[in-house]
Amino acid sequence: MNISFIIPAFNEEKLIAQTIDAIAAAARECGSDIAAHEILVVNDASTDRTAEIARQHAARVIDVHKRHIAAVRNAGARAAVGDVFIFVDADTLVPAETLRRAIKALQTGAIGGGAAVQFDDVSLPARIVGRALIEVFCLLRLAAGCFIFCRREAFEAVGGFDERFFASEEVWISRALRHHGRFVMVRHPVITSGRKLRHYGLARLLWKMFTLGVRGPKAVQKREGLEIWYEARRE
Secondary structure, eight states, rough: OEEEEEEEEEEEETTHHHHHHHHHHHHHHHHGGGGGGEEEEEEEEESSSHHHHHHHTTOEEEEOOOOHHHHHHHHHHHHHHOSSSEEEETTOOOOHHHHHHHHHHHHOOEEEEEEEEEEEOHHHHHHHHHHHHHHHHHHHOOOTTTTTEEEEHHHHHHHHSOOOOSSHHHHHHHHHHHSOOEEEEEEEEEEEOOHHHHOOHHHHHHHOOOOOOOHHHGGGSSSOOOOOHHOOOOO
């Protein structure tokens, strides 16, 4: 199995190194299950040292200027050489066991899937609510955006990430892939940063999700109103 790990990144100099290193370590631990792999960072108009640090940690860097997450993910897929794509957010750590289970799912006929998610360093209420939301995603077989895997042919068959959407692109590709073949949710979690929860607060994030849900798909077909996902501020 030849795997391309695709990491979209915008101003991620603080976290990109540990994300790359965790992927490399997990790939080494999986051993012979991976014939070859690459780590591809899609550097989307960063103004910090994201690209430089990524190269220092042996990632291949593709520079784009899109500020549109679905388009950035698709740009990574076009540049990738693997027959399996694993999309990992730049603030997410992939344990070897999670990767091992994703590979096992593919080896046993799945065309793709996602994983449970654990948030780092958040309050107890945020941890409880986050866990509940992730459980719902798992039950509905909807991959969280921080970890999505699929076979190249399945990705191409569904047309990749739908570029009509500036957010929730992981939901739409999960639904498309589910209609194309077996889509598996790995229960061993990836570990993703809780920085948005810490920075904006649980109540604000839940309210934003609620209002977007009420407004429907058209609400995420433009970047305006999605500042929580697109603004440059970090903790």
